[in-house]
Amino acid sequence: MGRVAAAVARLEAEPFPARLNGGVSGLLAYLAPAVPFGKRLVFANQWLFGPLIQKSLAATPSGNAALRTTTAPTIIRGGDKDNVLPSGATATVNFRLLPGDSVGAVVRRVKEIINDPLVQVKIVGAGRAASPVSGTDNAAFATLTRTIKSVFPQALVAPYVVVGTTDARAYASLCPQATYRFMPLLMDQAAIESLHGTNERLHPSAYQEVIRFYAALIKNLQ
Structure with a gap:
C-alpha cells in the first residue's frame, strides 16, 4: 500500500504542463476589448505574457483546471484487516484531459512520473480524449x-x-x-x-x- 500511495503522491506532485491553447486563449482574446488597458495589453500579447497569465489562473482551482490535464486520485484499495498485510493494492486516478492531449500521451507521462516497475499502469474503461474545441467564426x-x-x-x-x-x-x-x-x-x-x-x-x-x-x-x- 505504501508503494501505491507513493506512486499517487508523485502524480499529484508533478501536475501536467499548463497550456493556454487548450481553450483559455480564445477566452482571453474575446475578453480583451472589455477589460482595462493593463489587462488588455496582457490578454492581447499572450505570446509575451503567457507565463504570467498561467501563474495567475493556476492560483484558483477552476482556473488551474482550465489550463492543464487534471490529476485527481479518487479510489484507493488495499487490505481488509488491520493486522494482515495486503497481498496487493490498487489506486484509481481520474485524468480530465485538456483539449490537445491524448490518452496515450497521458499514460506515457504517468508511467514516467511513477517510475516504478512494480506498479502497473492500465486504463480503466475505454479512455476518452477531450472533445474538439468548437469554432467561434461560424x-x-x-x-x-x-x-x-x-x-x-x-x-x-x-x-x-x-x-x-x-x-x-x-x-x-x-x-x-x-x-x-x-x-x-x-x-x-x-x-x-x-x-x-x-x-x-x-x-x-x-x-x-x-x-x-x-x-x-x-x-x-x-
Whole structure:
C-alpha cells in the first residue's frame, strides 16, 4: 500500500504542463476589448505574457483546471484487516484531459512520473480524449451570441473550456466544430458551490430566464 500511495503522491506532485491553447486563449482574446488597458495589453500579447497569465489562473482551482490535464486520485484499495498485510493494492486516478492531449500521451507521462516497475499502469474503461474545441467564426456561434445578448444584455459572451463532462460529448462526432455547452443561468458563488451538492436549487426568476433563452434560441434558429 505504501508503494501505491507513493506512486499517487508523485502524480499529484508533478501536475501536467499548463497550456493556454487548450481553450483559455480564445477566452482571453474575446475578453480583451472589455477589460482595462493593463489587462488588455496582457490578454492581447499572450505570446509575451503567457507565463504570467498561467501563474495567475493556476492560483484558483477552476482556473488551474482550465489550463492543464487534471490529476485527481479518487479510489484507493488495499487490505481488509488491520493486522494482515495486503497481498496487493490498487489506486484509481481520474485524468480530465485538456483539449490537445491524448490518452496515450497521458499514460506515457504517468508511467514516467511513477517510475516504478512494480506498479502497473492500465486504463480503466475505454479512455476518452477531450472533445474538439468548437469554432467561434461560424453562424452557429453568432446565433448563440445574439441570443445570449438578447436575454442577458449585461453579459460578455466569450468561449470557455467546460471542465466537467456533459452529454454534448456524444454529439462531437456529428458536429466536431460546432458543439457548444451553455447554461442560461446567472449564478453567484453560493449557487455554483451547490451544484451536485446538498440543497442544489434554482431560483424561480432564473427558471423564467431559462425558458426565455430557449424560446429565443429556437426563434433565432428558424
